[in-house]
Amino acid sequence: MAHYAFLNDKNIVTEVITGKDETELIDGLTPEVWYGNYRNQKCVRTSYNNKIRYNYAGIGYTYDSDADAFIAPQCHPECTLDNKYQWKCNVVGIDLP
Secondary structure, three states: OEEEEEEOOOOEEEEEEEEOOOOOOEOOEOHHHHHHHHHOOEEEEEOOOOOOOOOOOOOOOEEEOOOOEEEOOOOOOOEEEOOOOOEEEOOOOOOOO
16 A cells, blocks of 8 residues: 555645555556556655655645655745755744644
8 A cells, every 4th residue: 555646737736545555556557657647647656654755745735856855835934944845943932743
């Protein structure tokens, strides 16, 4: 079992599904390719335990193909991305999950 994120044309996650294991082929294609072709939408595997692409994808997240990372929406302008592509806030008194 593996998880896959579907992306719109701006690389924003629109849906996350559970699908075939990433090592299995479907009609000779990797699950990412097969699911993407089936839905006519880009499909990228995501990891529930954050072993790939830094963060588990969620609806509204952005996929940065250069960094190969899923990035949560920025909660406010004072936040900055750390080296694990997670938002960190430098404003005193604001704690993020």
